[in-house]
Amino acid sequence: MKEQLESIRRQALDAVAAAADPAQLEELRVRFLGKKGELTAVLKQMGKLSAEERPVMGQIANDIRAAIESAMETAKKELVAKALEQRLLDEALDVTVPGKEAKIGHRHPMYIALDEIKEIFIGMGFTVLDGPEVELAELNFDRLNAEEGHPSRDWSDTFYFDTDSRVMLRSQTSPMQVRAMDTMELPIRIIAPGRVYRKDEVDATHSPMFHQVEGMVIDKNVTMADLKGTLNTVVEQLYGKGTKTRFRPHHFPFTEPSCEMDVQCHKCGGVGCPTCKGEGWIELLGAGMIHPRVLEMSGIDPNEYSGWAFGIGLERTAMRRFKIADLRLIFENDVRFLEQF
Ligand code: DAH
Numbered sequence: 001m002k003e004q005l006e007s008i009r010r011q012a013l014d015a016v017a018a019a020a021d022p023a024q025l026e027e028l029r030v031r032f033l034g035k036k037g038e039l040t041a042v043l044k045q046m047g048k049l050s051a052e053e054r055p056v057m058g059q060i061a062n063d064i065r066a067a068i069e070s071a072m073e074t075a076k077k078e079l080v081a082k083a084l085e086q087r088l089l090d091e092a093l094d095v096t097v098p099g100k101e102a103k104i105g106h107r108h109p110m111y112i113a114l115d116e117i118k119e120i121f122i123g124m125g126f127t128v129l130d131g132p133e134v135e136l137a138e139l140n141f142d143r144l145n146a147e148e149g150h151p152s153r154d155w156s157d158t159f160y161f162d163t164d165s166r167v168m169l170r171s172q173t174s175p176m177q178v179r180a181m182d183t184m185e186l187p188i189r190i191i192a193p194g195r196v197y198r199k200d201e202v203d204a205t206h207s208p209m210f211h212q213v214e215g216m217v218i219d220k221n222v223t224m225a226d227l228k229g230t231l232n233t234v235v236e237q238l239y240g241k242g243t244k245t246r247f248r249p250h251h252f253p254f255t256e257p258s259c260e261m262d263v264q265c266h267k268c269g270g271v272g273c274p275t276c277k278g279e280g281w282i283e284l285l286g287a288g289m290i291h292p293r294v295l296e297m298s299g300i301d302p303n304e305y306s307g308w309a310f311g312i313g314l315e316r317t318a319m320r321r322f323k324i325a326d327l328r329l330i331f332e333n334d335v336r337f338l339e340q341f
């Protein structure tokens with residue numbers, strides 16, 4: 001019996017040493033130490049032994065069991081460690097490889113210009129308003145002193161949503177003047193940037209959709225001098241100190257008197273060049289003193305209050321600010337173009 005036991009010990013220890021993974025070890029445990037295992041089978045024959053031999057064999061069998069168990073324990077630890085090491089090798093990440101840069105686009109030059117304009121006006125105490133692009137014709141025209149049949153409606157009487165021409169894509173941001181007068185307490189100081197729509201064909205300077213910023217002030221004793229002073233300050237902040245402006249008479253139905261404001265050409269300094277088409281000046285915006293009828297239609301007494309307003313084309317402002325030659329570049333949104341600003 002002793003030889004049998006020693007043979008089991010050798011076989012078991014050799015097999016354990018050769019095991020390739022924890023599953024094999026488990027098979028060996030069942031084979032040698034399990035209830036129907038080889039060691040158990042030998043021990044079942046103990047009854048045939050003499051009373052002196054029994055404890056001796058028992059002791060040997062216990063030693064063998066302990067030796068196999070401890071060998072298995074050690075082998076299992078090694079196998080698990082080895083498997084982990086292999087997995088780490090297989091799934092190795094090279095943390096020194098440069099990452100892929102996440103493209104998040106670029107701020108649009110027109111919105112850079114808009115933010116500059118907002119900043120300037122907010123600094124002067126103006127509120128920034130947002131309003132609908134789908135607008136009532138009444139607010140886009142009638143309440144701005146351009147009722148049905150007014151000649152100024154011809155070129156902008158355009159994208160309607162209904163057959164009786166009541167709802168339209170606004171052709172200007174000026175209806176925001178009416179919305180402000182109808183909803184705000186006096187005095188009012190607002191700007192209102194946003195999209196406007198006209199039936200223009202796309203070319204280097206035109207688009208059927210473009211952006212304007214409307215501005216309006218209503219208070220007691222507001223004069224044309226306030227309009228000029230404010231707009232001159234804005235222009236100097238946008239285009240640099242000492243930038244000259246020029247006010248020319250013009251006509252808008254909702255202002256009286258009306259004017260257009262030009263800035264001296266930044267390219268030639270007023271001498272005349274291709275950028276300003278030989279004029280020396282570049283048209284920037286329309287403005288004027290709010291027509292008394294417009295104030296009256298919004299329930300404001302023109303004998304007590306007066307105001308001024310302006311409308312500036314945002315694409316043009318950005319094109320001038322960043323020396324962009326073609327309006328279409330503004331809308332193409334090619335990141336290679338946008339990244340230059
Ligand atoms: N709404 C005019 C346009 O689209 C621009 C304009 C002119 C706005 C004079 C004004 C203004 O507020 O006073 O051409």
